[in-house]
Amino acid sequence: AQSVSQHNHHVILSEAASLELGCNYSYGGTVNLFWYVQYPGQHLQLLLKYFSGDPLVKGIKGFEAEFIKSKFSFNLRKPSVQWSDTAEYFCAVNADTGFQKLVFGTGTRLLVSP
Amino acid sequence: DAGVTQSPTHLIKTRGQQVTLRCSPKSGHDTVSWYQQALGQGPQFIFQYYEEEERQRGNFPDRFSGHQFPNYSSELNVNALLLGDSALYLCASSLQARGSGELFFGEGSRLTVL
Numbered sequence: 001a002q003s004v005s006q007h008n009h010h011v012i013l014s015e016a017a018s019l020e021l022g023c024n025y026s027y028g029g030t031v032n033l034f035w036y037v038q039y040p041g042q043h044l045q046l047l048l049k050y051f052s053g054d055p056l057v058k059g060i061k062g063f064e065a066e067f068i069k070s071k072f073s074f075n076l077r078k079p080s081v082q083w084s085d086t087a088e089y090f091c092a093v094n095a096d097t098g099f100q101k102l103v104f105g106t107g108t109r110l111l112v113s114p
Numbered sequence: 115d116a117g118v119t120q121s122p123t124h125l126i127k128t129r130g131q132q133v134t135l136r137c138s139p140k141s142g143h144d145t146v147s148w149y150q151q152a153l154g155q156g157p158q159f160i161f162q163y164y165e166e167e168e169r170q171r172g173n174f175p176d177r178f179s180g181h182q183f184p185n186y187s188s189e190l191n192v193n194a195l196l197l198g199d200s201a202l203y204l205c206a207s208s209l210q211a212r213g214s215g216e217l218f219f220g221e222g223s224r225l226t227v228l
Contacts, residue, residue, distance in 0.1 A: 004156070006156075034216075042221070043118070043204075043220055043221040043222070044204070044206075045219075046217075090156050090157070092156075099162060099169060099170045100162065100208050100210075100217060101147070101159050101162060101170050101172075102149075102157070102159065104149075104157045105156050106154070106156045107155075107156050
């Protein structure tokens with residue numbers, strides 16, 4: 001069965017610090033990869049996605065992620081975080097690409113202190 | 115353009131009861147998926163509806179059932195509630211023709227089973 005691992009459950013950073021959240025998945029075939037964000041009191045929103053092509057994908061609000069196939073990883077990065085980035089971040093994989101069925105990681109809670 | 119709307123937002127039930135949750139997809143979307151998010155966990159796929167039929171199902175018992183109506187809205191029904199069914203239930207909509215396209219999530223229905 002597919003699974004997604006997010007290594008950091010809680011991350012605390014100061015504003016302007018750099019961010020990297022790890023995500024690894026277990027599936028050997030073609031996958032589509034996603035990062036979703038949930039701001040306090042809001043619904044899940046898509047941050048960025050990878051389907052094919054350039055393994056470095058850019059999303060909203062200055063976030064980017066790199067797909068490394070050999071490592072089964074899709075880590076999320078941001079060079080300089082802001083207080084407004086405080087949220088929970090979920091990595092997700094869709095290996096059953098015809099059915100839009102996502103397998104999510106357990107999430108990482110990010111707290112950015114001003 | 116209305117996003118995904120879910121009702122009710124919160125509800126409390128007792129063990130053995132039945133519950134129905136409702137979802138209206140984003141305008142123009144024809145596919146509805148349901149996810150269960152337990153406390154501290156990522157969302158888990160329950161099932162997906164397209165053309166009023168269940169197309170895919172996750173690892174959930176038959177107590178979980180659903181329906182999709184001709185206007186694409188959907189219901190999730192859970193029978194014989196257990197304490198472990200307490201969770202946030204998320205509805206996500208998408209456009210089937212987009213294949214592995216983005217899912218749009220509602221804010222969820224928080225179910226507490228006492």
